[in-house]
Amino acid sequence: MAPKGSQLQRDMKISDAFFEMEISKLNINVSQMFNKINMSLADFTLELSQLKTNVSQLSIKVAMLEKQDVELKKELADLRNKFLVTNREIRSILADLMTEISKLKKGGNYTEPPGAAPGQEWDHVAPYDIQILQVPEEDEDCSSGHGPIKCQCPAQWKRFRQSCYYFSSVRKSGAEAGRSCATNDAYLVVINGAEEQMFIRISAQNTRYWIGLNDTTSEGDWCWADGTDYSSNLKFWRTGEPNNQNDEDCVVMEDTGEWNDEPCHTQQYWICEKSAQPLP
Numbered sequence: 001m002a003p004k005g006s007q008l009q010r011d012m013k014i015s016d017a018f019f020e021m022e023i024s025k026l027n028i029n030v031s032q033m034f035n036k037i038n039m040s041l042a043d044f045t046l047e048l049s050q051l052k053t054n055v056s057q058l059s060i061k062v063a064m065l066e067k068q069d070v071e072l073k074k075e076l077a078d079l080r081n082k083f084l085v086t087n088r089e090i091r092s093i094l095a096d097l098m099t100e101i102s103k104l105k106k107g108g109n110y111t112e113p114p115g116a117a118p119g120q121e122w123d124h125v126a127p128y129d130i131q132i133l134q135v136p137e138e139d140e141d142c143s144s145g146h147g148p149i150k151c152q153c154p155a156q157w158k159r160f161r162q163s164c165y166y167f168s169s170v171r172k173s174g175a176e177a178g179r180s181c182a183t184n185d186a187y188l189v190v191i192n193g194a195e196e197q198m199f200i201r202i203s204a205q206n207t208r209y210w211i212g213l214n215d216t217t218s219e220g221d222w223c224w225a226d227g228t229d230y231s232s233n234l235k236f237w238r239t240g241e242p243n244n245q246n247d248e249d250c251v252v253m254e255d256t257g258e259w260n261d262e263p264c265h266t267q268q269y270w271i272c273e274k275s276a277q278p279l280p
């Protein structure tokens with residue numbers, strides 16, 4: 001039987017050898033892991049540097065786009081302003097043209113070209129007023145001098161300048177139409193100038209409407225619903241009107257926009273007008 005000490009020594013040697021092997025395996029694993037980590041770190045560093053490059057290129061692009069955005073917005077604002085100014089100028093030229101035609105007709109100096117249909121004089125302006133009045137109406141100041149306060153109109157009323165307009169969807173006689181407007185603190189529309197005439201004509205969309213002009217009190221003495229002076233105000237009568245044919249004391253705007261006197265008892269759509277109010 002071998003002495004106990006030498007067996008122990010043998011066992012210890014085996015254990016040592018086993019541990020050395022395990023440690024060497026571990027060393028190999030650890031060194032492989034380090035290699036892997038180093039490789040990943042290298043990849044990561046490369047990716048990071050690429051990302052940094054990309055981010056800096058993107059930042060340059062974003063800065064350029066932001067600059068372009070500011071420039072384009074400014075250009076757009078300039079163009080919008082120029083467009084509005086030009087639109088206002090064209091609108092005013094058209095209004096002058098209509099005013100001139102209206103005055104020529106009043107003075108009996110307007111003669112239609114041979115073969116022209118009645119009312120053709122307005123055809124010169126008709127193609128343009130539709131286009132210019134499609135531009136949204138600019139805000140109007142209703143503050144009467146105490147800082148800008150937007151004008152507003154009740155629901156279903158259209159605003160133009162400082163007035164609100166209601167276009168009826170049913171028909172009534174001239175007198176009933178006037179009463180209906182009065183119920184809403186309004187009066188049948190009074191047309192004070194060429195731009196308002198243009199606005200009403202376009203908004204009427206080829207439908208005939210009562211307007212606030214009548215000679216019910218005395219034949220031939222035309223009166224506006226709000227007391228506006230008739231003789232000095234512009235007129236847009238159709239050629240040959242008013243003719244009082246069959247006792248005509250009320251006035252419709254025809255689908256062409258021209259005015260015609262009609263018997264007040266006929267049933268027509270109507271337009272009310274009242275002042276726009278400052279936004280509360």
Ligand code: 2F8
Nearest residue numbers: 241243245248260261262263266
């Ligand atoms: O255009 C002339 C004439 O035409 C009609 O009478 C035939 C009109 N009357 C009605 O529409 C009721 C007149 O007002 C117009 O003057």
Ligand code: CA
Nearest residue numbers: 243244260261
């Ligand atoms: Ca008539």
